[in-house]
Amino acid sequence: MKYVRRLVWFVASRLLVIGLVLGLCVVSFYYAMNLTNMQIIIKDGMARRAQYVMGMEDADELGKYFQSGFLQTDATLLTMQNGSSPYQDYNVKGIDHRIDMGFVWVWPWDDTCRVEITESIPRIDGRVKADRAEEIVALYGPNAVYPPTWQSARYRVTMVRENGQWKIRSLAMIGNGR
Secondary structure (H helix, E strand, O other): OOOHHHHHHHHHHHHHHHHHHHHHHHHEEEHHHHHHHHHHHHHHHHHHHHHHHHOOOOOHHHHHOHHHHHOOOOOOOOHHHHOOOOOOOOOEEEEEEEEOOOOOOOOOOOOOOEEEEEEEEEEEEEOOOHOOOHHHHHHHHHHHHHHHOOOOEEEEEEEEEEOOOOOOEEEEEEOOOO
């Protein structure tokens, strides 16, 4: 009986260790998968948002990254829709878009996550439209030939998982960038 009890405890302790290791592997895998998906959605979504405001992108692409409720209420997007974007008089060809993300923790069963990001666009490649060049230069000076700088900002991003896909629900500006 003594040997059977030792054998049972030996097998049970090894099964417990194996179960813990496998559980840790599963949680690590899902964490890495969710983190990667969220990073891609934030990076690409915020870049598409900036490109839309600068007239380089259609609004149709934004639905892949943002919830529809956000798209209808975002002040930055509404400036483009209202025709009051500071970039409407410019032909923007490219941007150097950068995102710095803070620490993120999301359990495999969580459907909501918050993360702080810093968005900046240090370089915008473009020039004023030819038909508006003289007027813009007369109003704002010779440096107005180039597009205005993008205001760097820090945001608190709230993301939700809908049908297995992460989307940005809200952006709350919490400060200026760098």
